[in-house]
Amino acid sequence: MSGLTRRGAILYGSALLGLSACGNGVGGSGAAQLDARVDATRDFLRDRYPGTVDLTNRASGVLYMPLMTEAGLFFGGAYGQGALRINDITVDYYSATQASWGLQVGAQQYAHALFFMTPQALADFRRADGWVAGADAKYATPEGGGSLGADTTTTTSPVVAMVFGQAGFIAGATVEGTKYTRIIP
Template identity: 65%
Template sequence: MTQFTRRTLLAIGGAGLGLAACGNGIGSDGAAKIDARVDATRDYLLQKYPGTQELMGKARGVLYMPLMTEAGFGIGGSYGRGALRINNVTVDYYSAASASIGFQIGAQQFAHALFFMTEDSLADFRRNDGWEVGADARYALPDRGGAIGTDTTTSLAPVIALVFGQAGLIAGASLAGTKYTRIIP
């Protein structure tokens, strides 16, 4: 049986974070490239899940994260870049990053969008550098029929999170522990 030292686990975790950065173009994503990815993500949501049109119409702002890459082997991480849009106009760019430890192995990519349903939730997000998805966020789940699973609970939530487009070897995708930081691409 192989025993891992702390140094080995840190090296594996660093490799996991490095893999998470691959495919996200760290250092090569300018504003135009992020905006193009956000446009494609928005269009995909509207085409695949028509119910997002209603959410977008009610939201005070939407943060689109078109590509999150997550990798882990005991220690893992995820990374992605996206844009905050108000009235469908980009106002800021953000990175999202998370780290985790525990029983995990594999890699996956996914996209997500955060719908800020109140002025207060949007202002709180924009005001706080290093904002983290908290208990006030509710998840809306797309079903196979293309509808968004919003009910009274989610429609009254200040932030609605929609995770979609998962592909890879890790089952599920979570935004728990993800920190969002304003960037200048």
């Protein structure tokens, strides 16, 4: 049996990503179903990480991504859909995509939320034609698994990202390099 060729690796990785995306529950879901998932994600954050209540109250808007599915075998990608909420009212729907390459194998699912802490950061996100999360997004991680502290990172950063609910077999999850595009579900 011959070794795995580059073309074979790309096809295998694409198939793996396609199969994992089939189970992520975002295909053709419609606005009502997506809003229900966003509600569940928001409630999970409030219940599990009480510090996010204050963070949400101080934010100009929050983008909830209830389910990201990521898979890779040397080449990888991730996809998910979510909603931008201002004052807890959905104003837009977004898809999130990632592409990567390198030493990676496996699949995972996770959720994340972007807290836009300034009106300018929110306006820049909404105005952009495909916004890419980068160095301006700072990570907030719950310490001890239960609380989210409002430190200088969360109080001075224009965008705070929180990744949670990881399940699967790929080390780590990040929003760095994720492209967000407005959609109509």
